[in-house]
Amino acid sequence: LVCDLLDSSLATLLDHTPGRRLPVAQVLDIAHRLAQLLGDIHAQDIVHKSLAPHHVLIERQSGALILAGFGMASELSQERQASQLAIESPDMLAYISPEQTGRMNRSLDYRSDYYSLGCVLYELLTGQPPSPATLVPTLPDPLCAVILKLLAKSPEDRYQSSVGLLHDLDLCTTALDHHRPLLPFTLGEQDQLQKFLVPQA
Secondary structure, eight states: OOOOOOOEEHHHHHHTSGGGOOOHHHHHHHHHHHHHHHHHHHHTTOBOOOOOGGGEEEETTTTEEEEOOGGGOBOOSEEEOOSSOOOSOGGGGGTSOGGGGTOSSSEEETHHHHHHHHHHHHHHHHSSSSOTTOOOTTSOHHHHHHHHHHTOSSGGGSOSOHHHHHHHHHHHHHHHHTTOOOOOOOTTTTOOOSSOOOOOO
């Protein structure tokens, strides 16, 4: 087994960044690449279930991202989460979806990873794990709306596919790249269920 040498992670990058906040353009680039990675993983019927900054590995010279931490991953498209929460470390609690806690009467599916992605992006932009008290007034409202959609309590209110998420991230990136104001837009216009899921109450 030959592996690339990855000398950093998003957690390390945050720790070495003043204020533990990354620039919006860098976060959008990371978000785009993570959304693509999740789309590829979900297309293989795998739910990661452990997306967190310390599981996103970075090769500093090239900037390549690799998703690690597949110890809790599942090959099921939907599974009932055990009432006894099993996680790798207490640090993961800030990044798991509500349905992953086992306290909601519903199955866990690939959309749980989108919630975790929202938590990671929130932290990259604000320097803190998700907390309602942590706000950065200078962040563009549409980008905040994308992240809040990822963080929706109900999976039905989150993004349903990497395609829909990537479309909205591209709108944010295009405006930023062309030095245009990021105006509000309708979220999820290109979004649709990535997998057929039985509706849950």
